[in-house]
Amino acid sequence: MKSGLKKMGVVLLSSALLLGACGDGEKTNSSGEDKTFKIGVTQIVEHPSLNAAYDGFKKALEDAGIEAEYDVQIAQGDPSANTTIASNLVGSRVDLIFANSTPSAQAAASETSDIPIVFTSVTDAVGAELVETMEKPGGNVTGTIDSHPDAISNTMKFLKEELGAKKVGMVFNAGEQNSRSQVDAVKAMLKDMDMTVVEASVATSADVKQATESLIGKVDSLYIITDNTVVSALESVIAVANENKLPMMVGEFDSVKRGGLAAYGFEYFDIGYEAGQKAVKILKGESKPSDIPVDIPQKLKFIMNKETASTIGLEIKDEWKAEFSK
Structure with a gap:
């Protein structure tokens, strides 16, 4: 019996040492080979764009030959759960955290300065205090x-010049830093365009339909940005917009596919893949997060949902070159 306990003690000690090694952000070998990495994934809510970004991230690691096990935890829009997830992932001493959204990245960054964090689906990394600068992040993130620098300006020009809009309704969660920064950017831009923003703030996805309805009669168009709370309940916004024949521009392609009128955007799979490429460099020991620049989406294009255009009675012009038809 004593011999058995002694052997068990050795096994437990070995396991403890192994687990201890797993949490050190600097412990990866130079090649990243012959090792299965433990990746913690924190995501604020489930919706197609965020899910596509996660798929892209995984594909980048797969293409690079990185063996990984993923601990995926989704907060379902709950700020408290979001904080708990970050704490749990740090406590489990993962090799790297993939933070998929601004709240997810902020919570993770507040929990650790050692474990590498790679984010995507973040609108303003500097404003969210995740990095010091885009060129030199300076920490573990x-x-x-x-956010493409031309996306909002192109959207506002389209609303004004092509659709004649003057009052743009925006439904968003003011508690999301990425959303507040986008709304502020729109408002600043419209000062010189003889247009105004009418805001409707929500706290949860359950508030989205009522908030959208509150804008009816006050606006002649809608612009749904990349707000996780609102996008997770996008169908309720689409229903209100279509019923009232309101053109609704959106912030990303998946929202067009779900029924938004049009977007200047990019594929979330692509920005997830690009984030994954950064993770590969970190896991292989080639670079530290502090030295890897934060990137913007590389491709920006315009797509339109022809079925939605027909529903709201909008004739599509040839020059719009709509690329998507539901």
């Missing part, structure tokens, strides 16, 4: 943002 880097990634790809989901």
